Amino acid sequence: MLNKGSLIKSARGFSIAVTMTASLMAAPVLQAAEEVVLAHAMSKEHIFNPISDRFMSALENKAPGAFEVRYHPGGDLGDWTSQFEQTIAGEIGMTMTFPATDFDRRLNIATMGLVANNWEEAKKIYGPNGAMVSTYDEIYADLNMKLLALLPVDFAGIAIRKGEGKVPVNYPEDASGIKVRVPTVQNAIKRFEFLGFNPVPMPFSELYTALQLGSVDGRTFGPPSEIWQMRDVLETYIFTRDYFEQGFFVVNLDWWNGLSAEEQEAVQASANEAADWAWQEAQTISNDLIADIKDYGINVVELTPEQRAKMSKIIREKEWTWIESTVGKGLVDQIREITVN
Structure with missing residues (x-):
């Protein structure tokens, strides 16, 4: 049989336990980030x-x-x-x-x-x-x-490596025989075929070395940030704005x-x-x-209105028609409507 002192101690212990439990339940739960x-x-x-x-x-x-x-x-x-x-x-x-x-x-x-x-x-x-x-x-x-x-x-353009001395601005005639790096997507390959270049599909990671060694004469799909990044191997930048x-x-x-x-x-x-x-x-x-x-010191060249109109005609008549077989005519027509409006 418990004596009176034991009962008091037991009651106090129970009270402390209840208080601690209640405090823990009331404490906010910190969620990890x-x-x-x-x-x-x-x-x-x-x-x-x-x-x-x-x-x-x-x-x-x-x-x-x-x-x-x-x-x-x-x-x-x-x-x-x-x-x-x-x-x-x-x-x-x-x-x-x-x-x-x-x-x-x-x-x-x-x-x-x-x-x-x-x-x-x-x-x-x-x-x-x-x-x-x-x-x-x-x-x-x-x-x-x-x-x-x-x-x-950004808008993109065509850059030519140091020592080439070429400034292709009339398409397709100026582009004949010029090897240019293009991204490894069919649409990029076809565009620069239509514009008269010799496109070389290549991962971006290999581009700088290819320009250094002359494996390609230039590069396409080049926004100004990438031209600046590779400035030491380039001499001319034709800012065609052929692509955003x-x-x-x-x-x-x-x-x-x-x-x-x-x-x-x-x-x-x-x-x-x-x-x-x-x-x-x-x-x-x-x-x-x-x-x-x-x-x-890089030569930055802008197309004349006549040169741009000629390039635009090639891209919109040939590239846009070609890409219908890849993405579907409905999607290309949607883009045609957007550009008209």
Whole structure:
């Protein structure tokens, strides 16, 4: 039988235990930050870097401590095609990338020439709430990716390596016999065949060495940031603006679907904020790079209105017709309607 002292001690012990249990139940549960990798394959000069910085800063402001973003720029997780595939598989959560047409032939529309002629048109077509955003959103969803934003890179041109002395501006006659690197997509190959060049499909990672060694005479699909990056092996830059390069800020769809509504809202709002900044600043960045390229001593050449009209006729009559067999006439007609309007 317990004596009175034992009963008091027992009661006190029970009271302490109940109090501790209640305190633990009332304490807030600290949720671990959502870890995610954000990767891209581009150099520090590329617009993807300041876009990434602004996205991560906005996300921390909108959802303090909710995400731990591990940032991998410069291709340390593989080239952009590898990162594209890793994002589909969920090995990378977020990436800023380009259209890998091997995964969906419809993505060839991203490399179509002369869809936009200037920055104003580019923003209306590819910018926030642009005419092509919903089309790309559907394509990427079919690849298990969520499209957060279309990003402006720049208009592209043709660069000639040092020592060649060639300035091809009249197509197809000036292009005869000139070997130019093109991306490893059929649309790129066909465009420069139609323009009279000898296209050499080649991964971007091999391009600099090929220009150094003379394996190619020049390169295509070159925005000013990449011309500046390879400036020491180039002598001429024909700023044809035959193509507007878009980047795609995408995330793995399974990862996205696993977020709460509040987390999704924070991620999307942060992506919107970064993309809005990019569309406001991209043209200024481009102009500054062109000035730097000229100051370095590279000959920057603009097509005359007549030369551009001739190039445009070739691209829109031949390339656009050819690509119908790849992506479907309906999709190309949609782009035709957008460009008319």
